[in-house]
Amino acid sequence: MLSFLDFEKPVADLQGKVHELKAVAGSGETVEVSQEIARLEQKAEQTLKELYAKLTPWQKTQVARHPDRPHAVDYITGLIEDFTPLSGDRSYAEDAAIIAGIGRFRGRSVAILGQEKGADTQSRLKRNFGMARPEGYRKAVRIMDMAERFSLPVVSLVDTAGAYPGIGAEERGQAEAIARSTDAGLGLSTASVALIIGEGGSGGAIAIATANHVAMLEHSIYSVISPEAGASILWRDSARAQDAATNMKITAQDLIGMRVIDEIVEEPLGGAHRAKEIVVDRAGTAIEAALARFDGMSAEEIRAQRRAKFLEIGRTL
Structure with a gap:
């Protein structure tokens, strides 16, 4: 059962009426309800279209955090063949917040990094x-080093509220681990x-999103700090x-104008959680096209393009 966000209440009410009418129709009642069901379904779709045509940044934040939104595992399952997960940072421990491995993506071998929130309480x-700990980012560095050795492109799926802020993480060098992952x-x-699929929060996101x-x-959203934390500070x-x-x-619409991102x-309609297979396929098409642009480029050209991209952010002249 799809869960509705607060601002989607008008759609939820219409859908509720549709379910009620379908229950009546299915119980052997003689009341003709098919036309009314069709009318209500059309009205619900139109209402949803109107709502999503003018979402506020806070409403987009709610959509980006929707519990049913497809996660990294959904993209990996839908796009990557022969995926081989690789675990551990070879120093301290395995961090399940970051999925890493190698596989085949539409005919080419790739290294994959994905931040995974989990789909139920246990996961x-x-x-x-x-929210990754230092060992998660050190695992990311390990995978990027492997990609470097074997000339594999890197695909990152970003979805985190931020790096884990616990005492243990800080004691094990959280800031240093994020910095090294960013540098790698x-x-x-x-x-x-890199594709932000939900939340791109703070250095925890950019640590695996410094991409060409x-x-x-x-x-989705991409920010230096969560809105709640930003409000607490300001x-x-x-x-x-x-x-x-x-x-x-x-929001993506704000950030593409500032050249922080390259593509939306x-x-x-109604967000990625309403049609997971469609959005996974669209993401795959975008990733495939992006990677194809770097075919034939030398290592020096690839590095130069990435460096120029990040140096251009925020420049107005």
Whole structure:
């Protein structure tokens, strides 16, 4: 059963009436309801279209966090053949918040990094809600080093509220691990593509998103800090998260204008959670096209393109 967000209540009410009428029709009642069902379904779709045509940044944040939104495992399952997961950082432990491995993507071998939040209570606890610890970022560095050795392009699927802020993570060098992962991404001699599929939160996201080509799903967000945390700092009131989301310019539509990202991948009407197979296929098409642009380029050209891309961010002249 699809769960509705608060601002989707008008659609939820219409869908509820449709289900009621279908139950009546299925119970042997003689009342002619097919026309009414069709009318209500059409009205629900039109209402949904109108809502999603004018989403606020805070509403986009809610969509990006929707529990039914496809996660990294869904993209890996749908796009990667012969996926071989690789575990551990060869130093401390395995971190299930980051999925890493190698596989075949539409005819080419690739290295994959994905931040995974989990789909139910058990998997969310196992994945630490997608918030990686230092060992997760060191695992990412290990996979990028492997990609470098074997000339594999790197595909990153970004979806995290941020790196884990716990005491243990800080004691094991969280900031240093994030910095080294960011540096490894910037220094890759192979092509890299990053796709923000939900939340792209803070350094925890950019640690695997320093890519030649950065794309975002239409209703995803990418920010230096979560709206709630930003509101707590700016106004000492986390309840002003809506104001923070608006002022921080965290939507794909804002960020492409500032050249922080390179592409927006369109989502199905009502968000990625309403048609997972469609959005996974669209993401695959975008990744394939992005990687193809770097075919034939030398390592020096790939590095130069990536360096120029990040140096251009924020420049107005």
